[in-house]
Amino acid sequence: xxxxxxxxxxxxxxxxxxxxxxxxxxxxxxxxxxxxxxxxxxxxxxxxxxxxxxxxxxxxxxxxxxxxxxxxxxxxxxxxxxxxxxxxxxxxxxxxxxxxxxxxxxxxxxxxxxxxxxxxxxxxxxxxxxxxxxxxxxxxxxxxxxxxxxxxxxxxxxxxxxxxxxxxxxxxxxxxxxxxxxxxxxxxxxxxxxxxxxxxxxxxxxxxxxxxxxxxxxxxxxxxxxxxxxxxxxxxxxxxxxxxxxxxxxxxxxxxxxxxxxxxxxxxxxxxxxxxxxxxxxxxxxxxxxxxxxxxxxxxxxx
Amino acid sequence: xxxxxxxxxxxxxxxxxxxxxxxxxxxxxxxxxxxxxxxxxxxxxxxxxxxxxxxxxxxxxxxxxxxxxxxxxxxxxxxxxxxxxxxxxxxxxxxxxxxxxxxxxxxxxxxxxxxxxxxxxxxxxxxxxxxxxxxxxxxxxxxxxxxxxxxxxxxxxxxxxxxxxxxxxxxxxxxxxxxxxxxxxxxxxxxxxxxxxxxxxxxxxxxxxxxxxxxxxxxxxxxxxxxxxxxxxxxxxxxxxxxxxxxxxxxxxxxxxxxxxxxxxxxxxxxxxxxxxxxxxxxxxxxxxxxxxxxxxxxxxxxxxxxxxxxxxxxxxxxxxx
Numbered sequence: 001x002x003x004x005x006x007x008x009x010x011x012x013x014x015x016x017x018x019x020x021x022x023x024x025x026x027x028x029x030x031x032x033x034x035x036x037x038x039x040x041x042x043x044x045x046x047x048x049x050x051x052x053x054x055x056x057x058x059x060x061x062x063x064x065x066x067x068x069x070x071x072x073x074x075x076x077x078x079x080x081x082x083x084x085x086x087x088x089x090x091x092x093x094x095x096x097x098x099x100x101x102x103x104x105x106x107x108x109x110x111x112x113x114x115x116x117x118x119x120x121x122x123x124x125x126x127x128x129x130x131x132x133x134x135x136x137x138x139x140x141x142x143x144x145x146x147x148x149x150x151x152x153x154x155x156x157x158x159x160x161x162x163x164x165x166x167x168x169x170x171x172x173x174x175x176x177x178x179x180x181x182x183x184x185x186x187x188x189x190x191x192x193x194x195x196x197x198x199x200x201x202x203x204x205x206x207x208x209x210x211x212x213x214x215x216x217x218x219x220x221x222x223x224x225x226x227x228x229x230x231x232x233x234x235x236x237x238x239x240x241x242x243x244x245x246x247x248x249x250x251x252x253x254x255x256x257x258x259x260x261x262x263x264x265x266x267x268x269x270x271x272x273x274x275x276x277x278x279x280x281x282x283x284x285x286x287x288x289x290x291x292x293x294x295x296x297x298x299x300x301x302x303x
Numbered sequence: 304x305x306x307x308x309x310x311x312x313x314x315x316x317x318x319x320x321x322x323x324x325x326x327x328x329x330x331x332x333x334x335x336x337x338x339x340x341x342x343x344x345x346x347x348x349x350x351x352x353x354x355x356x357x358x359x360x361x362x363x364x365x366x367x368x369x370x371x372x373x374x375x376x377x378x379x380x381x382x383x384x385x386x387x388x389x390x391x392x393x394x395x396x397x398x399x400x401x402x403x404x405x406x407x408x409x410x411x412x413x414x415x416x417x418x419x420x421x422x423x424x425x426x427x428x429x430x431x432x433x434x435x436x437x438x439x440x441x442x443x444x445x446x447x448x449x450x451x452x453x454x455x456x457x458x459x460x461x462x463x464x465x466x467x468x469x470x471x472x473x474x475x476x477x478x479x480x481x482x483x484x485x486x487x488x489x490x491x492x493x494x495x496x497x498x499x500x501x502x503x504x505x506x507x508x509x510x511x512x513x514x515x516x517x518x519x520x521x522x523x524x525x526x527x528x529x530x531x532x533x534x535x536x537x538x539x540x541x542x543x544x545x546x547x548x549x550x551x552x553x554x555x556x557x558x559x560x561x562x563x564x565x566x567x568x569x570x571x572x573x574x575x576x577x578x579x580x581x582x583x584x585x586x587x588x589x590x591x592x593x594x595x596x597x598x599x600x601x602x603x604x605x606x607x608x609x610x611x612x613x614x615x616x617x618x619x620x621x622x623x624x625x
Contacts, residue, residue: 149380155358
């Protein structure tokens with residue numbers, strides 16, 4: 001390998017051995033609930049969008065933005081900020097929702113999903129919203145862009161880390177495996193990828209479209225540090241993210257087992273809701289109720 | 304503007320070597336430049352860079368899609384990534400260049416060696432005759448094809464100074480010298496390298512030397528052909544083309560590329576909006592290449608000076624009929 005820049009060793013700080021505080025977990029859970037509500041409302045207003053995969057990744061996104069990323073609304077252009085890339089760009093409503101919750105964008109404005117002249121396109125675009133870090137929507141590319149960011153940061157001796165979220169169907173893109181091989185070869189331990197493994201893709205179950213298993217074995221064979229977690233268990237997600245950030249010499253892959261449509265009973269595990277779908281007002285109200293929104297909150301979301 | 308030059312010399316440098324050497328010489332001036340390679344540094348000219356600046360050289364293995372998109376990530380951290388591979392493999396990563404470089408408006412440069420029939424014996428599968436058309440269609444992408452080693456060195460510096468995504472062709476085979484050391488290259492500007500008022504021959508890349516040869520041969524017949532080196536295919540120099548249309552009234556375009564979508568199309572699009580003029584197109588006529596030596600292929604596919612000269616006679620005849 002040509003690159004002689006010494007590997008950065010992550011300090012396994014004593015803080016990482018402490019249990020995760022309960023109030024942090026409750027904050028993240030509240031954020032995840034908001035993310036689901038906001039995403040459903042924006043998809044309702046848009047008249048199209050992908051709700052299933054936005055619901056399945058809400059807990060992971062809330063955990064990253066609420067407790068892991070060194071990335072806040074007031075440091076979006078700090079060169080040493082941590083980066084997050086939504087490689088599964090069709091989950092944009094969830095990304096906009098988590099951004100709205102943590103102050104990266106306006107709560108009201110970001111409900112104008114998929115509208116002409118809105119910055120909140122159907123898939124994230126970095127020229128519209130710098131805090132989304134790069135434009136995604138063609139599966140596989142965000143993963144490579146994240147890898148490039150991790151390389152660039154390391155070459156410039158930054159301690160910042162790069163996180164990226166992939167869909168499971170996305171893993172069928174050949175580029176993903178080019179990137180997987182490359183990140184391990186270059187020992188990019190400042191890169192952490194997370195797979196939203198909800199087992200469903202656009203048309204059907206992964207198993208019926210193109211089998212992914214044995215998935216953990218695949219990434220272990222590519223020399224990644226792989227951690228399998230319940231992608232709806234905030235404590236498990238945060239613990240795994242801590243482990244990933246103290247892994248040295250290898251990139252980390254969190255395989256997050258999730259439920260597509262999680263939190264909305266009529267959507268859970270039904271591939272139809274991969275979307276792009278139109279949500280009726282009634283279906284939207286049902287969903288928001290199930291997600292714990294009050295009557296007032298529902299009328300505000302739907303106004 | 305020189306009315307003369309035949310070719311200055313039969314230089315022994317290929318455009319790819321000229322690029323690799325020029326880039327390496329610019330490393331200190333542009334400390335943020337990093338070079339990306341997909342296991343063909345020996346062929347693209349960047350072996351010079353790898354040797355001198357191994358810490359600024361990134362090996363991606365034979366995986367161009369990942370390399371192209373990763374360049375977007377590197378650019379996002381403030382580096383200037385130079386993606387290097389063969390032109391035909393750039394085609395493989397067009398969509399990565401579209402989304403992760405152009406759509407995100409990254410300051411990344413794609414430098415493609417081995418374009419066109421100039422590739423020679425490797426044959427049709429390796430000869431990209433479609434790359435300029437594909438990259439030209441991407442919004443915000445600048446497309447450049449320098450003519451000789453001198454211009455390649457100048458263009459290399461120019462693309463590093465330029466902020467935005469660029470696709471630049473180099474070349475595999477030894478390139479003829481067209482320009483002297485006083486040559487000036489500016490992105491978006493064509494250059495008249497030989498004067499004349501009967502016809503304008505617009506060329507890029509290896510075809511510029513052949514266009515000059517054709518213009519020289521036409522003198523014997525009393526035809527004064529103007530030769531324009533159009534090293535920037537996009538954005539095309541509309542003002543210069545309009546001036547040539549006014550002064551010469553007809554055109555021949557020459558490129559080592561499909562006549563659909565490349566320089567010829569760009570010239571036609573430009574003239575149709577200013578002063579529509581008869582055009583004859585020299586290039587691959589919507590066909591794939593084949594194995595053979597570059598000169599043999601140029602002959603077989605109608606890219607050499609005699610074909611350009613004939614195209615000039617034909618288009619002048621058309622002009623006179625109008």
